[in-house]
Amino acid sequence: MNRGLYALKPWYADRLGGARRALAARGVAPGAVTAAGVGFGALAGLALAAVRHPPVAAVLVAALLALRLAAANLDGALARETGATTRWGAVLNELGDRAAELAALAGCFALAPPWVVLLAMLVGSAPSWVSLAGAAAGAARINGGPVGKTERCLLLVVLAALPAHAGALLIALAAGSALTAALRLRALHRALAG
Known part of the structure; x- marks a missing residue:
């Protein structure tokens, strides 16, 4: 199965080693890092909704989602x-990961019709549920997979940069997530049926 940007996780985890050690030395609880990740996701959602200058929105959303992904990596590693x-x-x-993504979305x-956003929220979480x-x-x-968590974050950065295309980008996010969920389901069927 195509690992997508998830293939970079070991490299990324190595880059976060210093932050992980610093958090451990300060006695920060893994749950606090999970909560911070949810907060970063919520702030990214707020930036999407409130910042009307696309270049600024894209930079803010990229930074906040990078912090959200870092927190998602650090909480388990810290534990x-x-x-x-x-x-x-x-x-x-797991609940924090889903909440952070839903808050960002x-x-x-x-920026887009409610039904499109709800579709992206529902289908975007399908790969994780599978x-x-x-x-x-x-x-x-x-x-x-082709549209895992990292790719969905990247699509939100593109959406922040191109808000006029929010509907189309959310449909692409939903379609890619559905494909990713289907590919994961097929891989699971093979693993469990064998």
Whole structure:
């Protein structure tokens, strides 16, 4: 399966090593990092909705979504480094990831018809739900694909830069997410049926 931008995760995790060690040294709880990620997603949504100068909006959204992705990477890594991993923490991590993405997408209500935004919100989360369902069934977690979490963030940056095309970009996000979910489902079927 095409891993998309997710293939860069090990490289990205290495770049965040200093931040992870600093957070651990300061005793920051992994849940606080998860909450920060949700906050960054919400701020990205606010920037999408409120900033009317596309270049400024794109820079703000890119920075906030980069921080959101960093938090999504750091919370679990911080938990592992500090020996604070719990099953409840894993649940909070997943819920935080979905909440951060939905909060960012909510900013699109100011830029596109509500049905298009709702479609993007619903279908955009499908790849994650497929992966989580597979993990619940005992399969290895499947990530990546043509429009995974990182690609969806990138599409929101493009949307911030080109707000006149918000509807078309959200439909592309939904279509790519549906394809990603279908590819993950096919991979899970092969893994679980074999």
